[in-house]
Amino acid sequence: MSGKKELSLELEKLSKKYTELQTNINEIYIARQKLETQYQENKIVKEELDAIKSKKDSEEEKIFKLVGPVLLPQDLTESCLNVDKRIEFILKEIEKAEKNLVNTEKSIESTRDELIGVRTKLQGLAGSNSGVPAVPAS
Amino acid sequence: MKKIDLTSLPPENLIELQKNLKSELEHFNASLQALSTASQKFKECINNIQQLSNVGFADKGILVPLSPSLYIPGKVKDGQRFMVDIGTGYYIEKNAEQSVEFYNKRISKLKENSEQLNKTIQEKYDLLNKVQQVLNIRVQELQQQQLHL
Numbered sequence: 433m434s435g436k437k438e439l440s441l442e443l444e445k446l447s448k449k450y451t452e453l454q455t456n457i458n459e460i461y462i463a464r465q466k467l468e469t470q471y472q473e474n475k476i477v478k479e480e481l482d483a484i485k486s487k488k489d490s491e492e493e494k495i496f497k498l499v500g501p502v503l504l505p506q507d508l509t510e511s512c513l514n515v516d517k518r519i520e521f522i523l524k525e526i527e528k529a530e531k532n533l534v535n536t537e538k539s540i541e542s543t544r545d546e547l548i549g550v551r552t553k554l555q556g557l558a559g560s561n562s563g564v565p566a567v568p569a570s
Numbered sequence: 571m572k573k574i575d576l577t578s579l580p581p582e583n584l585i586e587l588q589k590n591l592k593s594e595l596e597h598f599n600a601s602l603q604a605l606s607t608a609s610q611k612f613k614e615c616i617n618n619i620q621q622l623s624n625v626g627f628a629d630k631g632i633l634v635p636l637s638p639s640l641y642i643p644g645k646v647k648d649g650q651r652f653m654v655d656i657g658t659g660y661y662i663e664k665n666a667e668q669s670v671e672f673y674n675k676r677i678s679k680l681k682e683n684s685e686q687l688n689k690t691i692q693e694k695y696d697l698l699n700k701v702q703q704v705l706n707i708r709v710q711e712l713q714q715q716q717l718h719l
Contacts, residue, residue, distance in 0.1 A: 473657045480656045496661040
């Protein structure tokens, strides 16, 4: 059986890993939300472009794109393609983030289980070594 | 989703759940606020369009702000064409009617979202109340037990 010191070290290592994982999952979560916002915005743009496409007098509504400080005139079909591509990309990114989220969640869970295991081992050791119970009896 | 009987949960989990619900509610309320601000902004846009597209308005001069404290006189060249920001850097030139239509569409969409959000908030509140009730009962039980000891 491993000594008390080793167990303490392991406990420390595990809790460090645990907090790290939690920060990671928070970051992924925030990124996921950002992607969702972008997706929604692009969807609105797509709807608007499609609405113009379906109109007969589309000559009336000219499309521009803000590039730096200038508005550049854009071609309708080109803009549609552009937005389509962007939506596709964002959806892929969302999928990636989702997978990442599930994986990190899993490793958080396993780390937590390990953590609890080491802690109970340590408590048991403390109890048998010093004769003082780790959990005071009520 | 799994259904769990609230009364079967230990108090620690209930408190955890309560905390989560509270932070969720805070988040939702902030979102609701953001939605109403956005819708307000769109309404202002419609107001501006209607004012500008009024016949005769374009002949009057306007003051263009160069900085918050410096204005120069200007003139509206065309009060009928507007550049509408549809998001992600794309702008579309529309006439007054089309622009108003665009903003109205956005407003009604925001309203839809707000209604949905309101419903969710109400559901969360109900759940929070239930959790609170169960917690209260638990506390009473504990107090009773302590009295009997």
